[in-house]
Amino acid sequence: MADARKNLILEATGLNKSFGAVTAAKDINIAVERDSFVGLIGTNGAGKTTFINMVTGYLKPDTGTIVYDGRDITPLQPRDITRLGICRSFQIPQLYNSLTVFENMMVGLAVVLHNAGRGGFFSSGEPIVPGRDKSLHAVAEEILASFDLTSYRGRSAQVLPGGVRKLLDIALTMVAAPKILLLDEPTSGVSSEEKFGIMEMVMKVVKDAGATVLFVEHDMEVVSRFAQRVIAFADGQVICDAPPEVALVDPDVLRFVVGSQRA
Ligand SMILES: Nc1ncnc2c1ncn2[C@@H]1O[C@H](COP(=O)(O)OP(=O)(O)OP(=O)(O)O)[C@@H](O)[C@H]1O
Ligand SMILES: [Mg+2]
Secondary structure, eight states: HHHHHHEEEEEEEEEEETTTTEEEEEEEEEEETTTTTTEEOOOOOOOOHHHHHHTSSSSSSSEEEEEETTTOOOOOOOOHHHHTTTEOOOOOOOTTTTTTTHHHHHHHHHHHHHHHHHOOOOSSBBBEETTTTTHHHHHHHHHHHTOGGGGTTTBBGGSSHHHHHHHHHHHHHTTTTTTTEESSTTTTSSSHHHHHHHHOOOOHHHHHOOOOOEEEOOOOHHHHHOSSEEEEEEEEEEEEEEEEEHHOHHHHHHTTTTTGGOO
């Protein structure tokens, strides 16, 4: 039991969150093991993003606690939570459209540097990215290469194909060297063929980086192929938490999630 707990990287206990009459989270209890790849499913308004918002500090639960790596992070601000290694993407890619792919990476890294509030400089005068002992340029190039985005580096973000936009948005979540990545619909708005490519890339990069991933996904083919574990939300509650082969045939999941999915 003690060993099992040690392997937990995230433990959300008794989370509740209401917006007026709407209950967006009702007694959510989720424990996530290190290095796992977890799919979050549920229809529109089920509470998936609310859960991500609470874990990342963008929303405070009305009650409940969130423990990350043995530390209570419930009261912390998003910036401090990011600094500890919990990073996220948003449902809508947060890119600077007028900047190039490379410049977007550099802005992301500059924010990391700013949040760290410390760090040194190389003799060239370039700042060192904390924890990586490399220059901003070197880290930006490295992350772009890991996502096969190098050939797009000089392109303006606004003219990128949809799948590349999504990949760049995910690549930007890696700037802070996350230990947990929360990806809110990483494959939305792209073709079915592209979804698999994006997820394969994410799995490869995240495995190399030793991070744990929670991803929101509406496409059950993607979920069954990539998730090791599925957490299904309905009306702010977790209605199923099981491996995909169990969760995706669970009667409640079929009724409240799969059967009522948006197109
Ligand atoms: N800031 C907010 N203010 C008021 N209501 C909110 C707020 N955020 C979420 N809600 C409500 O909480 C419920 C859960 O929303 P949430 O965004 O978590 O759903 P979701 O599962 O991410 O849905 P989707 O698949 O559409 O992204 C919804 O009824 C939503 O309208
Ligand atoms: Mg959402």
